[in-house]
Amino acid sequence: GAVVSQHPSRVICKSGTSVKIECRSLDFQATTMFWYRQFPKQSLMLMATSNEGSKATYEQGVEKDKFLINHASLTLSTLTVTSAHPEDSSFYICSAQAGGRYEQYFGPGTRLTVT
Amino acid sequence: QQQVKQSPQSLIVQKGGIPIINCAYENTAFDYFPWYQQFPGKGPALLIAIRPDVSEKKEGRFTISFNKSAKQFSLHIMDSQPGDSATYFCAASVRNNDMRFGAGTRLTVKP
Numbered sequence: 001g002a003v004v005s006q007h008p009s010r011v012i013c014k015s016g017t018s019v020k021i022e023c024r025s026l027d028f029q030a031t032t033m034f035w036y037r038q039f040p041k042q043s044l045m046l047m048a049t050s051n052e053g054s055k056a057t058y059e060q061g062v063e064k065d066k067f068l069i070n071h072a073s074l075t076l077s078t079l080t081v082t083s084a085h086p087e088d089s090s091f092y093i094c095s096a097q098a099g100g101r102y103e104q105y106f107g108p109g110t111r112l113t114v115t
Numbered sequence: 116q117q118q119v120k121q122s123p124q125s126l127i128v129q130k131g132g133i134p135i136i137n138c139a140y141e142n143t144a145f146d147y148f149p150w151y152q153q154f155p156g157k158g159p160a161l162l163i164a165i166r167p168d169v170s171e172k173k174e175g176r177f178t179i180s181f182n183k184s185a186k187q188f189s190l191h192i193m194d195s196q197p198g199d200s201a202t203y204f205c206a207a208s209v210r211n212n213d214m215r216f217g218a219g220t221r222l223t224v225k226p
Contacts, residue, residue, distance in 0.1 A: 043204060102210070104161070111156070
């Protein structure tokens with residue numbers, strides 16, 4: 001149980017284009033989903049927290065107009081990186097949490113490369 | 116501001132050894148302390164977690180020791196194997212809110 005998937009696993013896009021990453025909880029309902037960014041050999045940096053049906057809460061320093069988060073259902077959240085630039089290249093990981101639970105279960109991550 | 120401090124940054128042990136990874140926190144409101152294991156290019160996997168009302172929790176070869184007064188907790192891996200070589204992250208959260216991660220420990224278990 002507690003399986004979280006992400007799609008795509010890796011994506012290469014040109015500078016200036018937008019890319020969407022999907023995060024799905026496959027066997028439980030995720031009232032809360034989190035999006036993290038991880039640079040090589042570094043820890044996970046929380047970008048935003050999204051609750052189903054509500055606007056996402058962004059961490060300080062994260063541009064909400066650049067990283068659009070939608071959590072329209074209890075099993076799906078999407079992160080759209082708009083007008084991507086090479087500095088947005090990173091490993092993006094989502095996690096999902098069931099209502100009232102402490103555990104966060106992570107997806108396998110998406111490697112984004114902006115050329 | 117790093118809310119959870121993790122050490123050491125890297126650790127090398129021989130097969131069968133018992134690596135110990137330590138974490139310290141400041142926020143006394145934290146009430147959930149998980150450990151995650153991450154292999155290169157993969158997402159973190161929940162390994163074991165503890166609440167502050169107990170001082171130790173064991174699951175298989177993994178044990179968390181928790182010292183509430185010192186605001187410290189640690190992960191012990193018994194009978195470590197080369198397959199345990201990975202990066203380990205401690206974390207802490209208040210209730211079921213967003214989690215704060217340590218910097219990570221890169222563990223290498225030599226055969």
